Amino acid sequence: MGEPGRTDLGEPPGGSSLIDADDDRRPSRLPVVAGALLASALLLAVLARSTRAPDVPAQEAHAERSFLADAPAPAGATAPALEGELQLEIPEGIGGSPFLGDVLIGAVVAPDGSCKEAVVVRSLDPALDAIARRAVSRARFRPARSKEGAAIEGRVVLPVHFEPF
16 A cells, blocks of 8 residues: 555555556556446436336326227317306315316217216326216216207317315
């Protein structure tokens, strides 16, 4: 350790130091080590970017498009529309909910304006999903219309908003 001309960093296994003040002829391994560290850092950055959590809005848009694409509307048809407001019935035993957000409900609307089917397209909480499905199932709709104006079955996706209560 106290050898003149050498730094006091100790020697790595194999007997040669990374910094050798006496021997300028021997190339230093420092650039190789620094290059390897840089390459490792870049690889980690690429892996971190490729393993990020999926984009939630993109997933939601895909789920909505998927529900609507299961039974596409005829060309020139109008979509069904909600008449009035949804009536949410919150059971007494549910207590307070800490959730804030929207449950997306896909509704299959019959030609008479009733809801034939209501499915959860995006969930928030199982209890809130059930409340939202029940509200959409009981709602009245203006039915979809064909290009000729006849009432036809149609699909629509509705957001049901919840705030902490």
